[in-house]
Amino acid sequence: MSILVNKRTRLLVQGITGKEGSFHATACRDYGTQVVAGVTPGKGGTQTEGIPVFDTVQESVEKTGADTSMIFVPPRFAADAILEAADAGVGLIVCITEGIPIFDMVRVKRALEGRPTRLIGPNCPGIITPEECKIGIMPGFIHRKGPVGIVSRSGTLTYEAVWQVTQLGLGESTCIGIGGDPVHGLSFVDVLELFERDGKTEAVVMIGEIGGEDEELAAEYVKTSMSKPVVGFIAGITAPPGRRMGHAGAIVSGGRGTAAAKMKALTEGGVAVVKNPTQIGDTVARLLKPSKKRTGSSTRTATRRKRK
Amino acid sequence: MNVHEFQAKQLFAHYGVPVPKGRFAQTADEAMAAATALVAETGAWPVVVKAQIHAGGRGKAGGVKLAKSADEVGAIARSLLGRALVTHQTGPQGRVVRKLLVEQGVSIGRELYLSLLIDRTVGRPVVVASREGGMEIEEVAAKHPEKIFSCRIDPAAGLQAYYARSLGFKLGLTPEQIGSFHRMLTGLYRLMEQEGASQVEINPLIVTTTGELMALDAKLAFDDNAVPYRAQIQALRDLDEESPFEVEASKFNLNYVTLDGTIGCMVNGAGLAMATMDVIKLAGGEPANFLDVGGGATKETVKEAFRILLSDKKVKGVFVNIFGGIVRCERIGGGIVAAAKEIEVKVPLVVRLEGTNAAEGRQLLAESGLKLEVAATMWEGAQKIVKMVQAP
Numbered sequence: 001m002s003i004l005v006n007k008r009t010r011l012l013v014q015g016i017t018g019k020e021g022s023f024h025a026t027a028c029r030d031y032g033t034q035v036v037a038g039v040t041p042g043k044g045g046t047q048t049e050g051i052p053v054f055d056t057v058q059e060s061v062e063k064t065g066a067d068t069s070m071i072f073v074p075p076r077f078a079a080d081a082i083l084e085a086a087d088a089g090v091g092l093i094v095c096i097t098e099g100i101p102i103f104d105m106v107r108v109k110r111a112l113e114g115r116p117t118r119l120i121g122p123n124c125p126g127i128i129t130p131e132e133c134k135i136g137i138m139p140g141f142i143h144r145k146g147p148v149g150i151v152s153r154s155g156t157l158t159y160e161a162v163w164q165v166t167q168l169g170l171g172e173s174t175c176i177g178i179g180g181d182p183v184h185g186l187s188f189v190d191v192l193e194l195f196e197r198d199g200k201t202e203a204v205v206m207i208g209e210i211g212g213e214d215e216e217l218a219a220e221y222v223k224t225s226m227s228k229p230v231v232g233f234i235a236g237i238t239a240p241p242g243r244r245m246g247h248a249g250a251i252v253s254g255g256r257g258t259a260a261a262k263m264k265a266l267t268e269g270g271v272a273v274v275k276n277p278t279q280i281g282d283t284v285a286r287l288l289k290p291s292k293k294r295t296g297s298s299t300r301t302a303t304r305r306k307r308k
Numbered sequence: 309m310n311v312h313e314f315q316a317k318q319l320f321a322h323y324g325v326p327v328p329k330g331r332f333a334q335t336a337d338e339a340m341a342a343a344t345a346l347v348a349e350t351g352a353w354p355v356v357v358k359a360q361i362h363a364g365g366r367g368k369a370g371g372v373k374l375a376k377s378a379d380e381v382g383a384i385a386r387s388l389l390g391r392a393l394v395t396h397q398t399g400p401q402g403r404v405v406r407k408l409l410v411e412q413g414v415s416i417g418r419e420l421y422l423s424l425l426i427d428r429t430v431g432r433p434v435v436v437a438s439r440e441g442g443m444e445i446e447e448v449a450a451k452h453p454e455k456i457f458s459c460r461i462d463p464a465a466g467l468q469a470y471y472a473r474s475l476g477f478k479l480g481l482t483p484e485q486i487g488s489f490h491r492m493l494t495g496l497y498r499l500m501e502q503e504g505a506s507q508v509e510i511n512p513l514i515v516t517t518t519g520e521l522m523a524l525d526a527k528l529a530f531d532d533n534a535v536p537y538r539a540q541i542q543a544l545r546d547l548d549e550e551s552p553f554e555v556e557a558s559k560f561n562l563n564y565v566t567l568d569g570t571i572g573c574m575v576n577g578a579g580l581a582m583a584t585m586d587v588i589k590l591a592g593g594e595p596a597n598f599l600d601v602g603g604g605a606t607k608e609t610v611k612e613a614f615r616i617l618l619s620d621k622k623v624k625g626v627f628v629n630i631f632g633g634i635v636r637c638e639r640i641g642g643g644i645v646a647a648a649k650e651i652e653v654k655v656p657l658v659v660r661l662e663g664t665n666a667a668e669g670r671q672l673l674a675e676s677g678l679k680l681e682v683a684a685t686m687w688e689g690a691q692k693i694v695k696m697v698q699a700p
């Protein structure tokens with residue numbers, strides 16, 4: 001098991017004929033994802049790398065049974081693309097696009113309220129269930145199937161954590177980048193709930209950063225409702241207040257959203273907070289139940305054999 | 309993106325939000341002429357001369373002064389212009405004053421606080437108001453949270469009159485004043501929606517002795533993601549208010565923030581860039597900057613990044629931390645070698661490459677003949693650069 005995406009996921013790609021869209025659609029398919037359709041208005045009836053292209057999301061869903069969308073359209077048109085996918089009944093939307101105006105996302109979030117559609121992102125690397133389904137721009141090879149769920153607001157910093165977990169021979173159940181924008185879809189709490197319920201996830205790594213209150217809310221959730229161990233890291237302890245650190249959402253404003261406050265909240269919530277991000281892997285290995293530890297080289301070989 | 313008070317007030321006026329009459333000036337002569345013209349219009353001294361910099365706390369720092377004559381305006385203008393104004397938001401070096409706002413003096417009855425921003429937790433705009441105007445809202449929130457009122461706006465319905473009523477009565481406004489408060493909120497909300505403002509703050513929002521509402525101060529920030537589609541808002545950017553390194557970096561789409569330390573960092577990805585700064589600090593050093601070269605670092609972006617980093621004279625060493633994903637490490641390694649040769653990096657350089665084809669990338673660096681240290685992990689790299697920079 002895993003959360004949100006697996007072998008059966010049928011993916012459509014909005015903006016598939018663009019440079020990024022076609023490159024990553026192909027990379028996802030090469031990883032093993034079922035990429036069943038692409039959508040670019042005006043290019044319906046053509047193909048991109050052998051993937052059929054449709055004019056509308058509605059048509060692509062009707063003709064191919066796509067249930068998940070990956071969005072690569074430019075920021076100005078991304079809100080429209082998200083809502084088109086939601087209206088067509090797509091259950092999971094993964095929006096990679098960076099630079100969507102915040103008020104566009106305010107409208108999108110309001111329009112998605114009360115609907116069954118889930119949104120990941122925007123401004124995120126995507127979601128991957130190792131060895132089954134990759135939806136996004138992350139390098140596939142750094143992942144391996146295993147018991148650790150990873151959720152993060154970042155891209156390359158997530159790869160860093162994934163790589164540590166993989167190199168220790170542990171592996172990941174599902175990894176999700178929820179994105180670096182201030183208004184976004186799934187929150188830390190949403191993903192923690194899914195990991196808590198998932199039978200194959202035994203521990204969770206959560207990577208936050210300065211800005212907003214998502215981490216504080218997650219701390220509360222871990223305290224009250226989570227039985228699985230959680231390892232946390234917060235980026236930006238050295239970030240100056242009032243400055244946007246790359247991500248639109250990574251800003252300490254009015255003394256709120258500091259790394260120190262988030263670390264404190266997480267520690268009080270029972271999360272194992274690491275100050276050094278290179279210790280994420282070791283910490284999660286220590287917290288996994290001893291019987292499930294896969295640290296010795298012999299067990300690692302055994303796991304690998306089982307996978308084959 | 310931040311704008312000056314006088315620019316914010318021009319936009320306020322355009323959206324029907326009452327502001328004092330004012331004029332913009334860049335020299336003492338202009339300020340004196342502005343004051344004379346203003347008094348001819350309003351019929352009375354004094355006027356207020358306000359230093360225009362992108363920082364709060366100007367009043368307490370001596371950047372806002374009353375003047376009762378044109379000569380006095382001239383003297384104040386000369387004392388402010390060209391000098392650094394140090395407020396609690398500028399840092400010890402302060403900000404050089406280059407622009408002034410000369411404004412009519414108004415008689416203040418009450419001072420209130422008003423702001424509109426996006427409540428990230430729910431993803432909706434929120435109006436925040438307080439009876440305690442003129443004070444830092446964080447201070448009020450800490451000491452008297454009961455004096456702060458807020459109201460979330462449903463973006464599907466827009467700004468409704470009852471928001472103004474529920475806040476207005478709590479602020480102690482009269483029914484007539486609530487009518488103008490509603491018009492004010494509607495204007496500010498439209499400004500947010502149509503111009504891409506992410507935060508509006510009026511502190512103080514005053515009730516004049518004759519009972520009128522007016523924005524005595526104005527702070528306006530724009531959503532950087534919305535600015536590219538609005539030429540009029542782009543035109544409000546003041547490059548004098550930004551660090552020259554940041555201005556240079558923005559030309560190449562590099563995310564750069566100047567810090568106080570000595571170790572320059574070049575990283576791909578914002579989260580990893582922040583984590584790299586944090587790790588440098590953990591290793592006992594101080595980062596000189598935040599620099600995200602983006603997910604797809606190329607030879608050109610790496611070269612520009614080096615050039616900008618090294619133009620900052622406080623940088624005594626550089627730590628390059630790249631996690632190659634889609635972009636393969638040997639290409640990034642090649643880019644670093646080419647860029648470092650062209651730019652002639654004379655300070656210690658530590659490079660950590662990880663991810664796709666990391667071994668090939670590291671070999672390329674090792675065989676380049678460049679004086680650099682290769683690190684296997686971010687932690688090792690941080691420790692190495694800190695040691696090299698601290699070595700006598």
